[in-house]
Amino acid sequence: MHPANENDAQSAPPVLKQLLGKVPRLKVIFADSGYKDLPGGLVWRYFHWLLSVVEPDDDESGLDPFPKRWVIERTFGWFGGYRRLIRSYERRPEMSEAMVRAAMIRLMVPRIT
DSSP, rough: OOOTOHHHHHHHHHHEOOOTTTTOOOOOEOOOOOGTTTOOOHHHHHHEEEEEEOOOOOTTTTTOTTHHHHEEEEEEHTTSSHHHHHOOOOSSSSHHHHHHHHHHHHHHHHHHH
16 A cells, blocks of 8 residues: 555555565566556666566557456456455455465366366
8 A cells, every 4th residue: 555646656666675585486577557657677676577567559449458467357357256255354464365375276276187
C-alpha cells in the first residue's frame, strides 16, 4: 500500500528490496504501463532482474489481452473454483499465501503427472 499521490513506479523499489533474496528463481518482472517510468537499468543494476513493461500495440482493439497478461487472468480465473480464494477470509497474509499455494499445487499436480 502506498499513498494515492504516489505512482506505482515510485513504490516499486522498496517492494523489490523486500523480495531480494527471497525469490532466487526470479529473472524477469512483467509490469504494466504504470511502471514505464521505472528505469529498467536501475532494476537490473540493483537486483539483477529484467523489467519488461508490457504495453498494448497501437493496432490492437480494446478486447484483445495484452501480451503475458492472459497468463495472470487465467490463473485468477482458476482461483475462482476455490471458495477460500474468492473472498478475503484470512486475517494473516501468510495464510492467504498458503491457500494460493495449495490451490496451485492442486491445479498443477494433474498436469505434471
